[in-house]
Amino acid sequence: MARAPQERAVRTRATILRAAAQIFDEYGFSGSSVSKIIKLAGTTQGAMYFHFKSKEDLAKAVIDEQASDLDLPEQPAGLHQLVRTTLYLADELRENVLLRAGVTLAVEQGQLGLRDFGPYEMWAGQFRAELEAARRAGELLDDVVVEEFAQVLVAAYTGSQIMSHLRTGRADLPGRIGRLWWFLLPGIAPAPVAAELRAYVREYGKQPA
Amino acid sequence: MARAPQERAVRTRATILRAAAQIFDEYGFSGSSVSKIIKLAGTTQGAMYFHFKSKEDLAKAVIDEQASDLDLPEQPAGLHQLVRTTLYLADELRENVLLRAGVTLAVEQGQLGLRDFGPYEMWAGQFRAELEAARRAGELLDDVVVEEFAQVLVAAYTGSQIMSHLRTGRADLPGRIGRLWWFLLPGIAPAPVAAELRAYVREYGKQPA
Numbered sequence: 515m516a517r518a519p520q521e522r523a524v525r526t527r528a529t530i531l532r533a534a535a536q537i538f539d540e541y542g543f544s545g546s547s548v549s550k551i552i553k554l555a556g557t558t559q560g561a562m563y564f565h566f567k568s569k570e571d572l573a574k575a576v577i578d579e580q581a582s583d584l585d586l587p588e589q590p591a592g593l594h595q596l597v598r599t600t601l602y603l604a605d606e607l608r609e610n611v612l613l614r615a616g617v618t619l620a621v622e623q624g625q626l627g628l629r630d631f632g633p634y635e636m637w638a639g640q641f642r643a644e645l646e647a648a649r650r651a652g653e654l655l656d657d658v659v660v661e662e663f664a665q666v667l668v669a670a671y672t673g674s675q676i677m678s679h680l681r682t683g684r685a686d687l688p689g690r691i692g693r694l695w696w697f698l699l700p701g702i703a704p705a706p707v708a709a710e711l712r713a714y715v716r717e718y719g720k721q722p723a
Numbered sequence: 724m725a726r727a728p729q730e731r732a733v734r735t736r737a738t739i740l741r742a743a744a745q746i747f748d749e750y751g752f753s754g755s756s757v758s759k760i761i762k763l764a765g766t767t768q769g770a771m772y773f774h775f776k777s778k779e780d781l782a783k784a785v786i787d788e789q790a791s792d793l794d795l796p797e798q799p800a801g802l803h804q805l806v807r808t809t810l811y812l813a814d815e816l817r818e819n820v821l822l823r824a825g826v827t828l829a830v831e832q833g834q835l836g837l838r839d840f841g842p843y844e845m846w847a848g849q850f851r852a853e854l855e856a857a858r859r860a861g862e863l864l865d866d867v868v869v870e871e872f873a874q875v876l877v878a879a880y881t882g883s884q885i886m887s888h889l890r891t892g893r894a895d896l897p898g899r900i901g902r903l904w905w906f907l908l909p910g911i912a913p914a915p916v917a918a919e920l921r922a923y924v925r926e927y928g929k930q931p932a
Contacts, residue, residue, distance in 0.1 A: 542833050544753065618833060621885065624751050625834040631889045662902050662928070665886065666879070669899065673882030676830065677874065680840045690878065693871050701906040719871070 527565045530555045531579065534572040535615035543573055543619060543626055573619050573626055577633050580616020586640070593653040593703060596644035597695055597711055600671065601718060604687040607675060614684075621676060634672070638664045653707050663702055670694050692718025736774045739764045740788065743781040744824035752782055752828060752835055782828050782835055786842050789825025795849070802862040802912060805853035806904055806920055809880065810927060813896040816884060823893075830885060843881070847873045857912075867911050879903050901927025 533555035537546045548569050552562050566572045584606060587595055606613050619626070620633040642664040648654045674694055678687040692715040699708040699715075742764035746755045757778050761771050775781045793815060796804055815822050828835070829842040851873040857863045883903055887896040901924040908917040908924075 542836070544834055622831045622834050624827060625753055625831050627751070629889055631886070634886050634889065658906075663906060665899070666883075666903050666906050669882035669886050669903070670875070670879035671882065672885060673878035673880065674875075676881060677840070677843050677878050680838055680843065690874070694875050694878070697867075697872060697875050697910040698906055700910040701908065 523564075526557060526561050530557060530562055530565055531572070531575055532612060534566075535576050535612045538573065538576060538619060539611050539615040543569075543622065548572075570626055570628075573623075574628065574630075576612065576616045577620050577623065577628075577630065578616075580613050580620070580633060581636070583610055583612050590643040590647040592644060592651045593648040593707065593711065594714075596641060596648065597715060599640075599644070600667075600691050600695070601688055601715075603671075604684075604691045607687055608684050617675060618679070621672070634668050637671070638668045641667050648703075653703055655702060655704060658702050667698070670698070688718050689720070692716065692720075695719075732773075735766060735770050739766060739771055739774055740781070740784055741821060743775075744785050744821045747782060747785060747828060748820050748824040752778075752831065757781075779835055779837075783837065783839075785821065785825045786829045786832065786837075786839065787825075789822050789829070789842060790845070792819055792821045799852040799856040801853060801860045802857040802916065802920065803923075805850060805857065806924060808849075808853070809876075809900050809904070810897055810924075812880075813893075813900045816896055817893050826884060827888070830881070843877050846880070847877045850876050862912055862916050864911060864913060872911055876907070879907070897927050898929070901925065901929075904928075 530551065534546075534551045537550050537554060541550070546569065548559075548562065551569075551572065552559055555562070566575060584603075587599060603613070607617065608614075616633070620630070623630060638661075642660055645654065645658075645660040645664055649658075649660065654660070671691070671694070674690040675684070675687060678684050678690050695715040696712055696719050699711050702708075703711065739760065743755075743760045746759050746763060750759070755778065757768075757771065760778075760781065761768060764771070775784060793812075796808060812822075816826065817823075825842070829839070832839060847870075851869055854863065854867075854869040854873055858867075858869065863869070880900070880903070883899040884893070884896060887893050887899050904924040905921055905928050908920050911917075912920065
């Protein structure tokens, strides 16, 4: 039986988006072209322009939908889950092309003429929910302002990702995220919680610097 | 008396470099052109190409020489000076055009076809020297690996700068750097040192988030 037209359109859009991510990831924004993307997606120019107006529009969609292929926790559960999620993201940044390209385009968006805080706010919101669960579970020190730490964590993560990308093509990112947590934990968690999580992240942090 | 030709060449190069920084800062790399830079510098095409081969070469010089107009401490002196320096840099990032443009180009260098870890390593080295002085002064906990924390600090600074640039054109950067230190200090400094410096950075961190 033929698929409903709407379902086919959804699949076509998804195929084009992932082809765009792959081309942006490989060639950078300025080295990418709509024709390369159409060719990789195996679609027509008409189908492409039905879904996306331009190369800029495709880049914006890749930035906005960078998390679409991730398997993120459905419910916030506190500090342990937050630490695990950041390490999971470090692994995904090595292989998940939509996340790789979305993150790189967000960092370099000035060159696209964009000034979009949205992707950073999206991650801050994700982290904030875990931190609020951490507070309810007694895993945060009283003087930690959740919104402030969420912003610091997104910033530190973003910079770690950039340095790791430049230095090792992101191979050392899990180690960098492990070491980041190692330094941050005593400032946010009661001593027993910090000690337990430090023992956990130390294994990641031992990976070559 | 006429200036020596060599001295004049040095001044011309410095003028072109700062004009390039101003144009890159205003228009971004792809929106900038050598002709705009020559016009702003008030120099000739010949003088320009004597010093710089291309727009890419100019961008690389702005990245490499981003710290040239800063008034950095001559001798490392430990954790207090490191904290003060990072807050000084946050102020300079709002006004110092060579630093502004150099930092932005370093972040977006993928679009220029560059993969240069050098600027990050330069700042890591600057911070490392202060951390080694901090260690000699008893301002660091025994289990802090200086190189690891230097890398974490550069990463966290880089990401804070990017978010602040997007969100407020860097107006909130001193506040972000103050809050960053507030969370990092307990993981690196003995309790009395951390408490003293936390009181100092809290004033910066109180600036609007």
